[in-house]
Amino acid sequence: MATTALKIVSRVNDGSYAEYWTPGYVLDSVYQVLGKPVGLDPACNPGIPNVESEHYYKASTDGLVWPWEAETLFLNPPYGKHIGKWTGKLVQEYQAGHTKEAILLVPAKMEVKWVQPLLEYPVCFWKGRVWFETPFGKTPQTQQLFGSALFYFGKRVERFVEVFGSKGKIMLPW
Ligand SMILES: C[S@@+](CC[C@H](N)C(=O)[O-])C[C@H]1O[C@@H](n2cnc3c(N)ncnc32)[C@H](O)[C@@H]1O
Secondary structure, eight states: OOHHHHHHHHHHHHTOOSOOBOOHHHHHHHHHHHOSSEEEESSOOSSSOSSOEEEEOOTTTOTTSSOOOEEEEEEOOOOSTTHHHHHHHHHHHHHTTSEEEEEEEEEOOSSSGGGGGGGGSOEEEESSOOOOBBTTBSOGGGSOSSOEEEEEESSOHHHHHHHHTTTEEEEOOO
């Protein structure tokens, strides 16, 4: 593997690399809850969008600076030190009523500050590691070293539980 790829792969593994894309087997469950296409993917990959969405923002159009007006939204944000800006914006946009229903895919980390506001929402802790797609393929070397959590924002909690209940442990905040 080329040196650049090796460096990037090590950043995938320390969680600071942005380009790890949601695999189809996770998106299938997302679509079962939110419908397909979803309304908005605010953190879309370069090139052909990996998530089927009516609207998207890419790094070039910066999803952080626009309102997230959407009936349904799926967010797998760029991880690393700015992840809290993304998770915080989703909570704000949902509470403001701009985003009506959403699923958020993030590392299952309980020690970080940004997770605290998310704990007010239903969550599925995915069973096993999610094998993300990357520009370097999908190999043991490109996989993350942590698990994943999917938080649900919306009124159809029963549907979220019905679909994600078999994918991992669901925790409800009430
Ligand atoms: C973890 S990937 C998720 C990609 C895709 N949404 C998916 O779920 O497969 C996060 C993506 O956000 C993009 N990104 C980085 N900064 C961004 C920004 N300011 N606005 C929108 N997208 C951004 C990266 O290029 C990267 O492809």
